[in-house]
Amino acid sequence: MSAYMGKLLYIDLTSGKSKEISPSPALVKNFIGGKGFGAKILYDLLPAGTDPLSPQNLLMFMPGPLTGTLAPAMRGCVVTKSPLTGTFADSYFGGHFAQEIRYCGYDGLIINGAAKQPSYIVIDDGKVEVRPAGSTWGLDTFSTVEALRREMGDDSVKIACIGPAGEKLVSFALINCEYNRHAGRAGTGAVMGSKNLKALVLRGMKTVKPADPRKFISAVDRAYQELAEEETIAGFTTDGTPASIDFANDEQLLPTLNYSNGTFEGAAGLNAVAQRRELWFRNTACAGCPIACGKVGKISRGRHRGLISDVVEYETAAMMGSNLGLSDIREVAYLVKKCDALGLDGMSAGGVAGFAIEAFENGLINAEDTGGLNLKFGDAASVDYLLEAIALRRGIGDLLARGVKKAAADLGGKAADFAVHIKGLESPAWGPRSVPGMGLALATADRGGCHQRAFPILYECGGEWNGEAVDRLGLKGKGEIVTYLQNYLAALDTFVKCDFATYGISKETYCSMLEAALGETWNVEKLLLLGERVWNQIRLFNLREGFTRADDTLPKRFTEEPLPEGPYGGAKITAVDLDQLLDDYYRERGWDSEGRPSEEKLKELALANMPVLVQKP
Amino acid sequence: MLYIRGEFDLCTGCGACMLVCANRAAGGYNPRAARLKVLSKNENLVNRPVLCTQCENPFCLNACPFEAISRNPETGVVLVDKDTCTGCGICVEACPDRMIRIGPDKKADKCDMCSGDPLCVKYCVPRALQLVEKKGAVIK
Numbered sequence: 001m002s003a004y005m006g007k008l009l010y011i012d013l014t015s016g017k018s019k020e021i022s023p024s025p026a027l028v029k030n031f032i033g034g035k036g037f038g039a040k041i042l043y044d045l046l047p048a049g050t051d052p053l054s055p056q057n058l059l060m061f062m063p064g065p066l067t068g069t070l071a072p073a074m075r076g077c078v079v080t081k082s083p084l085t086g087t088f089a090d091s092y093f094g095g096h097f098a099q100e101i102r103y104c105g106y107d108g109l110i111i112n113g114a115a116k117q118p119s120y121i122v123i124d125d126g127k128v129e130v131r132p133a134g135s136t137w138g139l140d141t142f143s144t145v146e147a148l149r150r151e152m153g154d155d156s157v158k159i160a161c162i163g164p165a166g167e168k169l170v171s172f173a174l175i176n177c178e179y180n181r182h183a184g185r186a187g188t189g190a191v192m193g194s195k196n197l198k199a200l201v202l203r204g205m206k207t208v209k210p211a212d213p214r215k216f217i218s219a220v221d222r223a224y225q226e227l228a229e230e231e232t233i234a235g236f237t238t239d240g241t242p243a244s245i246d247f248a249n250d251e252q253l254l255p256t257l258n259y260s261n262g263t264f265e266g267a268a269g270l271n272a273v274a275q276r277r278e279l280w281f282r283n284t285a286c287a288g289c290p291i292a293c294g295k296v297g298k299i300s301r302g303r304h305r306g307l308i309s310d311v312v313e314y315e316t317a318a319m320m321g322s323n324l325g326l327s328d329i330r331e332v333a334y335l336v337k338k339c340d341a342l343g344l345d346g347m348s349a350g351g352v353a354g355f356a357i358e359a360f361e362n363g364l365i366n367a368e369d370t371g372g373l374n375l376k377f378g379d380a381a382s383v384d385y386l387l388e389a390i391a392l393r394r395g396i397g398d399l400l401a402r403g404v405k406k407a408a409a410d411l412g413g414k415a416a417d418f419a420v421h422i423k424g425l426e427s428p429a430w431g432p433r434s435v436p437g438m439g440l441a442l443a444t445a446d447r448g449g450c451h452q453r454a455f456p457i458l459y460e461c462g463g464e465w466n467g468e469a470v471d472r473l474g475l476k477g478k479g480e481i482v483t484y485l486q487n488y489l490a491a492l493d494t495f496v497k498c499d500f501a502t503y504g505i506s507k508e509t510y511c512s513m514l515e516a517a518l519g520e521t522w523n524v525e526k527l528l529l530l531g532e533r534v535w536n537q538i539r540l541f542n543l544r545e546g547f548t549r550a551d552d553t554l555p556k557r558f559t560e561e562p563l564p565e566g567p568y569g570g571a572k573i574t575a576v577d578l579d580q581l582l583d584d585y586y587r588e589r590g591w592d593s594e595g596r597p598s599e600e601k602l603k604e605l606a607l608a609n610m611p612v613l614v615q616k617p
Numbered sequence: 618m619l620y621i622r623g624e625f626d627l628c629t630g631c632g633a634c635m636l637v638c639a640n641r642a643a644g645g646y647n648p649r650a651a652r653l654k655v656l657s658k659n660e661n662l663v664n665r666p667v668l669c670t671q672c673e674n675p676f677c678l679n680a681c682p683f684e685a686i687s688r689n690p691e692t693g694v695v696l697v698d699k700d701t702c703t704g705c706g707i708c709v710e711a712c713p714d715r716m717i718r719i720g721p722d723k724k725a726d727k728c729d730m731c732s733g734d735p736l737c738v739k740y741c742v743p744r745a746l747q748l749v750e751k752k753g754a755v756i757k
Contacts, residue, residue, distance in 0.1 A: 207645025
């Protein structure tokens, strides 16, 4: 007995048939679950060069072996090839959906093909059905959840769905996992829309059983204890992620007016204090999470009075707030909720809106493209207009729906100079000009501009590495930090951790929980090797898709335009700096100067001559 | 006499209570196998824990045709005698909150307060579940 359910469910939407697959022992041993399963299965099953929006692309929902147990703060991920970047993409979601996959008896769902008509999938305790989406097609995500619950006659079913943006194949459409929980990044919702798949509805009765139940409880108890004792975790419980608004603003990392600055005079309007005053009633948590970084409430005054809002978490508060010059949290909460309802990734949407407004200022977009509206920073109406135009692909929204990279290429002129993305993924809310390690992390993240694969900022802003103070602006040693963090976090993403819990739960305790759940020996060394294997497996995928060193880069705004003011005024990561960072990082990784893993490295990771482990059934 | 009280304003909806309960009741993790539930409403603005309150006048006990349900006079906990229970399910229909159900053993199954030290309370970090005295001082 172990915490695995022992089955993957493969659904072919073209035929409407599904089949159970037993994951091979080699898949389980080498890749564990979550990101690891996704990485290997995508590599094995997806032919190089597949159009991400074609029926041949795979859409996978991957929990991990700890998901659905008492292990605190475990989640799931969607894995696919991204329509935004063309790279491997994994997008993580909280809530309760990933747990329900396991209660349905599966360690993962693999969806292939495309339905002939808009459809949704019901998995009801082992019974799999593809049903016509009927009148839910076209509904926003909130109404979709409501309609499907009604149809099932049960409010306790767990639902993942897309909104109008996913149906219309917006490149940064998300998958909503009830309510303010999403597989948000890299356009997973567009892939779902391209499959004519409106939703998945799950209800499962199976239980998850750790190999050693007693040992498991004692490991979980230790994790609870560590979370209770850690100050950073207490911060998440009290203030959620918006506490980072103040930190980022103080450290000049806060994206402001399409990243033209790192501080925002209206930051105090977006932070935890403002959100508590205007929005919050109480804490809310994902399944099995004692941290509860969510803060749900209702706007009680002004034009959005009555609007229920979850916490406007840091990324969206910054991308839809400071990045667009908006400082009234009620307006930002309204816009973020609009993204959720339409099914747009609020982070990319903030990046795209900032890009569009700057393009307007530069005359590349004009009032004829916007139905007469003058796009301005600091103007919620401009953003409101853009979100709807993008989700419904009206007017200029049709072009912007492809993301800043492609929109900039179409607009031409200077547009590429202020298109802030990496590999096509709009950059997250951490301007890296004064933190080159973070710049390297963004340049080398597997899915493009992502801050979650490694977050060296914590070490660069006053932290230590191996007992020594880290030189914030320095380049030396940053490759080692980024490599280590990427490996460690990739390992935890196989079973599938929440980022925030990692601030409390120790490496050893993660190992103990895994040991007791799986009935095998785990230690930190084995964990790091697993992470490195997964990271390299994904690198092989991206290389096969044609990505090279030239794609491990940063936008011009970070390499050529320095921070304009403040203590870090003048800071940027020049092309020369970036080259040095990459050389150091590739060396650290055992990759050649083009970023290709060496044969020795692949052997060390058991990836050289690794056979295909999952066949199309 | 004690019972477990659930507060909607404190409950985060994490469901740790249901996981530990399910593990004890069914030998594995799944909130649907727990002896309590949390109802989420209004986009999770409200999470309402629903628990057996060990009623003073238990409908389940009243409805049982076999006298398989009794109330411990000392602790006040309403318990099912598994040997006497036939699994007929009449008690399940009697409870308005469905806090008694037919368990994996095909017998009536309900919260037994973990013999006085409820796991759900122990794992409730936000303290939304509390073990309280049934009869406080009556004001009016």
